[in-house]
Amino acid sequence: MGVIIDKELCTGCGQCVDACPFEALELIDDQARVNDACTLCGACADECPEEAITVPEVERAADERTASAKGVWVYAEQRGGEMPEVVAELLGQGRRLADELGVELGAVLLGAGLDGLCGELFALGADVVYAADDARLELFNDDLYCEVLARLIAEHQPEILLAGATSLGRSLIPRVATAASTGLTADCTGLAIDPDKRLLLQTRPAFGGNIMATIVCPSARPQMATVRPRVMKRGERVEGREGRLVPLELKPEDQAATEVMEVVRAIDDQVNLVGAEVVVTGGRGLGKAEGFDLVREMAAALGGVVGATRGAVDAEWIGHAHQVGQTGRTVAPKLYVALGVSGAVQHLVGMQGSDTIVAINNDPNAPIFDVAHYGIVGDLFEVAPAMLARLKQLRGQA
């Protein structure tokens, strides 16, 4: 198993060894050799200057579902009658994929007392809503939700199923994919259709955000993905738009094994990073906790909220709820201002979808400048006050 290396062509340059994300290639006697860690991802073949590497196609018998499955589905997560923002984003993205494939967009809704939500899903672009409205589904539990969803999938056979990479989605959806015997890609930040093969191209960060990987599920249906909040654009909301409602009855014997005894609403620290239009982030360049005073002032002046790097959070200058990045929140505001942030990949994956990025850093080589639309090399304690002063002046307050 593994890629095939043409011994005649291989010059032992070692570029493939560096390119391999899985440590599957080594140089032995000045020749590249592949080991068991190979996943056939092809990164080496793209890199090889001699074209000495070929990637064999893995043949997995496509099951009958691949030919017959039709339609794009979105799992419309709700808790207590509230849907998170990601549902609208998924419907926006789902609509684009469905139109490209020429199929219907379905939304799946599980819960109790859902009447108000169905109309909202139609308004957000769903052609069909599959709704299981039952007291047994009032509170989220993985086991019963999973069986109901798996039953719907088996009956209607969608070709794609998207869900939010939320706490709920990342608990439920892997169970559903297992029940449906199909592949699942976690926490995607990009989705596209390969028109020739009609496959969903699912792109996600891996290795702590150090690399991006594009993943497909060629041989089973549905092709399933959880999608990171705040990366897809929501679609147009059309009030009064109508669609088809397909109700699903639970069976008498359906019963959840787990029991939710209490739901506690508690959002740490009240920082609404994810929904903010403007985020001003401070990093270790602030020097000390008091440095965040300037960040707060800037955030207030721009009508935004305060973000932080892990560096600043680890230094205990500010709470974890403010952290942006791989292990914090993903944000995509209209304006992102980075003060004293180096721009480590783990930080960039959490903010590079922002519409406009401004970075101030005294190191001209800081990687944050690679993603910034406006970069200023300088001392943030001089540049940021100058920005504030100009803003006041323009607003006629100076």
Next chain:
Amino acid sequence: MKIAVCIKQVPDTANVKLDPETHTLKREGVESIINPFDLFALEAALRIKEQAGGEIVAVSMGPPQAEEVLKEAIGYGVDECLLLSDRAFAGADTWATTAALAAGIQSLGDVDLVVCGKQAVDGDTAQVGPGIARRLGLPHVAFVKGFREVAEGRLVLERQMDDGFDVVALPLPGLITVVREVGEPRPPSLKGKMRAKKYQAPVMGAAELGLTPEQVGLAGSYTQVVKVFAPSASGDRRMLEGTPEETGAQVIDALVDNQVIMLGS
């Protein structure tokens, strides 16, 4: 209570650096470690055993050198280990990984509780725990952050949600995945370390688990990686030059001109 803990050996991603020139991973000197989240899984299992008594078995699927993390687990105080290792397991996605792990756990006999970490830092999927649960027909609760009640036949847990947390009763046998908040891992004990030195984990391959080569590893995976690339730097970079006063004013003016900032607000 018989508890199985799933632990994975991963590269220490904290030290994986991207080569800025070639955009490839620099792996020299990168160590293999226990997946950090699995230390919390171990800690949770140890605490439950302290309350309920019983036995803990650490299970890992990986290459032969994954035995190192199992030995480490012995140091932390687990009773036994099981290594699932076979050339055929290589290249597994989460579907094929859960096939092997579920079969491995089944081979242990009557397990009351399976504990997994929240996610593995190399793949970051968080899919393996819920997948194992469904394969074994067990209920699960993911992202557990605290324990309210540990009893024979039932756990009452706090599970983290985006908008707070839920208190959930899980009947046993069942599976949980845990987050950092379950508690700081204790250090390995001296006694445990001594035992780890001599300990040899039993190893099972696909055949012993009753799995065919088509069910595991790359061949048994539904998903395929088709492309790997460096995260793109997408910004159309414009560096502003001048004194702090000049650049500060320039950037505000540009943002106002492009209607990113509204002066009215």
